[in-house]
Amino acid sequence: MTLSTSSPVPGAADIRRWRRYLADERAEASVYRDLAGRRSGEERDILLALADAEGRHEQHWLELLGDDVGRPLRGDLRTRVLGFLARRFGSVFVLALAQRAEARSPYARDSDATPQMAADEQIHEEVVRALAARGRQRLSGTFRAAVFGANDGLVSNLALVLGISASGVANHVVLLTGISGLLAGALSMGAGEYVSVRSQRELLEASTPNPETRSALPNLDVDANELTLVYRARGMSPDEATAHAQEVLSGIATYSTEPVVGEDAVDEHESVGKGWNAALSSFCFFASGALIPVLPYLFGLQGTTAVIVAAALVGIVLLGTGAVVGLLSGASPLKRALRQLAIGYGAAAATYLLGLLFGTTLG
Incomplete structure (x- = not known):
């Protein structure tokens, strides 16, 4: 050296x-x-x-x-x-x-x-x-649902609770509203995530070549060579498709691994995740996130005190989830945490101001 x-x-x-x-x-x-x-x-x-x-x-x-x-x-x-x-x-x-x-x-x-x-x-x-x-890649499907679910629960229910609280209604109304928001949001997120993941998997499956195509190869007309159309449809040039199809047809006797069936579809399916796993993860994490802003009202806090405590608790969790996303993405955990906090507090502040406005107007 x-x-x-x-x-x-x-x-x-x-x-x-x-x-x-x-x-x-x-x-x-x-x-x-x-x-x-x-x-x-x-x-x-x-x-x-x-x-x-x-x-x-x-x-x-x-x-x-x-x-x-x-x-x-x-x-x-x-x-x-x-x-x-x-x-x-x-x-x-x-x-x-x-x-x-x-x-x-x-x-x-x-x-x-x-x-x-x-x-x-x-x-x-x-x-x-x-x-x-x-x-x-192994985490992507379920992890995405978990992170989005937790953050949606935190932000949406904090905004809902603060908006209702700012309008001046009684404490028990705020609490019932928060619990209703938790259940409605968690069920909606879970159902939506299941439909989303299942639909995406079904689209991928529809794009996956049919395995039974293998059995048709020995009966193809070598002169017409319809197999070239398959490879051209997949993006090969006419010359490349013709050469590849001839190579496949000439080796039919020993043919076993020609990728007429899309091998990479398995990896795509894995990255999307499974419908029930994503739905359950989204439901649980949305519910756990949405519970945080309700906690002060569950313990009997009221008014400005409950608002401040709810916002502080949600802020701590937002910083944590943002940092985790930053770590997994290889980015700065601090920057991702602050970004998450700013977005969450921005949405909650807007709803709180609207609640004050409507409360004053209705009052």
Whole structure:
């Protein structure tokens, strides 16, 4: 490995920085090994290869430090938290966090790190992104319904409760309205999600080639070659379709795996999710979200106090759901959390102002 010659006599600041890099590399390698321990097959091999790469980076800093290695340092707080989560969960959330950690590598801006190391870190980000994408795809259908359900419950019922409360009606009316909104919204969300997912799956199934097409191939007129129309309809050029159809027909005797049936339809179905799973998830999460703004009224709070407590509780949960979405998407959890909070509070504030307006008018 080629070492940097920009600092022949390292200063105290250089040594501290190198020791910090060394500690972080060791911690990141440990994270990948912990994640690998919770996986099998190809994913395990990839994670172990990433750990080996971090080991090469570790060796670079060891060689630069020489006798100045000193006592081992702990990795930074983010990496230690990541390691804790990897040892106990090993989920897509941890991979999403690891993706963000790789994206924050300082090597591209540090002349003491080799260009190869900086390039490695960029590639590591893409490797982890691809691994996380597998988990995101498995989660996408039910997770989407859960997140949307919870946020709809939080925002819609907070807006409903605050709007009714602002109109000046009695506390029990606000409570009954909130519970009615919870039940109506949860049932509506569950039914709507079931219909949506089932309809999408049915559309995909309608687009999936018929398996019985396989049995018709031996009886095709080789000269007319109707099979070329199939491949042209799927987007091939006439020449490509003709060549591919001839190849299929010439190998009918040993034919077994020609994708007349769309193999990728299974993956599309998986990403959409299952109707009942999505419906149940949406129902439960909408109900749990919609319950939050009702809690102050259930415990007897009234007026401005109930409004403030309801808004604060909903705000905390909105921040949490926004942060989770940010983590899974590989984006900034803070930005996603604040965006979620702003949208939710904006809708609730508009309804509250309308409630005040109608309350004053009707009064």
